[in-house]
Amino acid sequence: MDSDTKNTKSSTGEIKLCRDKELDLRKTFECGQCFRWNNAAHTDNRHEEAVSGDVRYIGVAHKNIIDLRTHDGAVYIHRIHPQNTSHIADYDILFNYFSLDEDYIKIQDNIADFSQKNGDKFMVDAAKYCSGLRILRQDPFEALISFIISANNNIPKIKLSIEDMCARFGKSLGEYGGKAYHAFPAPEALASRPDEIENIRAIGYRARAVREAAAKVLSGELILEELTPKYSTFKDSVKTLRTLYGIGEKVANCVALFGLGHMDAFPVDTWIKKALTSQYGIEKDFEKFAAEHFKVHPGIAQQYMFFYLREQNFKK
DNA sequence: GGGCAGGTCTAAG
DNA sequence: CTTAGACCTGCC
Numbered sequence: 355m356d357s358d359t360k361n362t363k364s365s366t367g368e369i370k371l372c373r374d375k376e377l378d379l380r381k382t383f384e385c386g387q388c389f390r391w392n393n394a395a396h397t398d399n400r401h402e403e404a405v406s407g408d409v410r411y412i413g414v415a416h417k418n419i420i421d422l423r424t425h426d427g428a429v430y431i432h433r434i435h436p437q438n439t440s441h442i443a444d445y446d447i448l449f450n451y452f453s454l455d456e457d458y459i460k461i462q463d464n465i466a467d468f469s470q471k472n473g474d475k476f477m478v479d480a481a482k483y484c485s486g487l488r489i490l491r492q493d494p495f496e497a498l499i500s501f502i503i504s505a506n507n508n509i510p511k512i513k514l515s516i517e518d519m520c521a522r523f524g525k526s527l528g529e530y531g532g533k534a535y536h537a538f539p540a541p542e543a544l545a546s547r548p549d550e551i552e553n554i555r556a557i558g559y560r561a562r563a564v565r566e567a568a569a570k571v572l573s574g575e576l577i578l579e580e581l582t583p584k585y586s587t588f589k590d591s592v593k594t595l596r597t598l599y600g601i602g603e604k605v606a607n608c609v610a611l612f613g614l615g616h617m618d619a620f621p622v623d624t625w626i627k628k629a630l631t632s633q634y635g636i637e638k639d640f641e642k643f644a645a646e647h648f649k650v651h652p653g654i655a656q657q658y659m660f661f662y663l664r665e666q667n668f669k670k
Numbered sequence: 671g672g673g674c675a676g677g678t679c680t681a682a683g
Numbered sequence: 684c685t686t687a688g689a690c691c692t693g694c695c
Contacts, residue, residue, distance in 0.1 A: 386676060501676095508675040511693060558691025563678090602678045623676040660676080 368430040369445055371422070372454055377429050378486025379411050379422060382452070385661040387612045388490055389500055389513045390414050390520075390538070394421075394531070412530070414520075416447055416493070417537040419530045435530045453491050458654075465651055465658070472647070476633045477655065480662035487661060489653060490612065494578035495571060496538045497613025498595075501605045502563045511556050518555040519564075523547070544568035563600020570598065581614050588616040607641075611653045620644040620652040625663055 371377070383391040391413030410423045410432075421432040434444045449455070462481050469477035499519075504512050523543040524536035544551060545568040552561045570576040576598070581591040588610055595606040604621050611619035622630075622640045630636040636643050641652075648655035 504676065506675070506677045506690075508693085511675080514693080556692050559678095560691080600678070604677060608676090621676080625676060664676090 368423070368432050371429045371431055371445065371448055371452070373428050374424050375427075375486060376454065376459065377452055377488055379409050379424060379429060381484060381487040381661060382490065383411055383413070385484075385487055385657055386509065386664075387608075387657065388413075388492060389504075389509070389516050414527065414535055414537060415451055417525065417527065418447070419527055419535045420448070421530070435528070451491055452488055456488075458488055459485070461651060461654060465648070465655060468649065474633075474647075476629075477648075477658070480658040481655075483662045483665070484658040487657060489617070489657060491615060492613050493538065494582070494609070494613040495541060497609050498567055498571070498578065499539075499544075499564055501608040501612070502567055502600050503557070503560050504608070505560065505563075505600065505602070505605055507560075515554055515556045515560075519544075519551075519557075522550060522554065541568050541571040545572040560600060563598070566599050567601075578614065581610075583615055588618045591616060592619075611656075617651065617653045618645065620648075620656050623660075625660055626656060629659055629663055 380393070383393075391411050394410045394412045406425070408424045410421070412419065412421050414420070419435040421435070423430050423432045431444055431448060462485055466478050466481040469475075469481065500512070500516055503515050503519075507515075520536040520538055521534075523539035525540075525543075527535040527537055529535070544564065548565045548569070551557065551565050551568075554561065554564075557564065567576070571578065576594070580586060581594060586594075591610050591614060592603070592606040595601050595609055596603070601609070604623055607619045607621035610616040611621060620626075620641050627640065630640050630643065634643065634647070644652040644655065
């Protein structure tokens with residue numbers, strides 16, 4: 355067992371990020387909050403992985419290709435490619451990205467506890483099921499564009515559009531494992547070639563919304579930083595986001611939660627709507643209910659509910 | 671081939 | 684203020 359120091363570099367060059375109890379990569383990446391991480395089972399020991407439960411995910415964040423693997427009860431930064439040249443260490447980038455400063459084990463226990471007291475067995479089960487699921491701190495612009503694309507859409511198609519958009523407009527990050535990777539496009543890249551946005555695969559009528567959002571960010575008409583909790587309340591942020599074409603209540607809540615750090619956001623999609631109706635008998639004012647029922651953790655409760663529901667449904 | 675997918679907009683009542 | 688319909692497109 356290696357030491358418990360946070361920043362241990364192993365002989366293979368891996369950096370230990372945290373214990374796998376604190377961060378479940380599969381749940382965190384498959385719960386619908388992000389679109390650029392993919393399961394990448396080791397081709398050489400797939401069988402071993404299936405038995406051990408260890409996983410490998412490759413994704414792009416902060417202009418880096420990041421290869422994460424779990425083994426020996428911990429999550430490791432296997433490699434960041436190309437070499438991270440920023441002054442921020444690999445470990446610190448991911449520590450913040452996964453919000454490892456937040457004690458999610460405690461939050462999960464807290465949600466399970468008060469749900470137990472409320473007699474809310476559904477949320478008790480959901481919280482337990484989702485141990486290790488974390489809400490990422492994603493780039494605000496990436497969240498804005500990604501969730502505009504997510505409207506009336508499904509995950510495979512959303513990922514298809516985003517990857518095609520990144521290939522067309524994002525800075526090349528080179529190859530990794532024989533695959534080409536690109537950073538998420540900067541606002542100026544999208545805004546400077548508005549006509550090409552129409553050509554993004556499966557973008558459809560969402561092209562206009564992407565085009566206008568990029569233009570407003572580039573012109574300074576929309577400053578996402580000003581919508582973070584440091585400068586704005588959740589409600590004001592949603593109000594501002596909703597002034598953009600193609601952003602309604604649900605998308606605004608997603609951007610607020612996943613891109614801006616508003617943990618009181620509660621995106622209500624068809625799944626959540628069905629769950630709130632079947633489990634709590636709520637037919638309207640879903641957000642109001644969530645704010646009262648889930649106290650200070652509506653955003654996390656929403657993710658627990660969403661992921662738990664999806665997984666139960668797929669098992670059928 | 672018709673229906674659906676992690677909504678939003680628009681035109682009407 | 685509430686409520687139908689239409690809507691790009693890939694996939695079953």
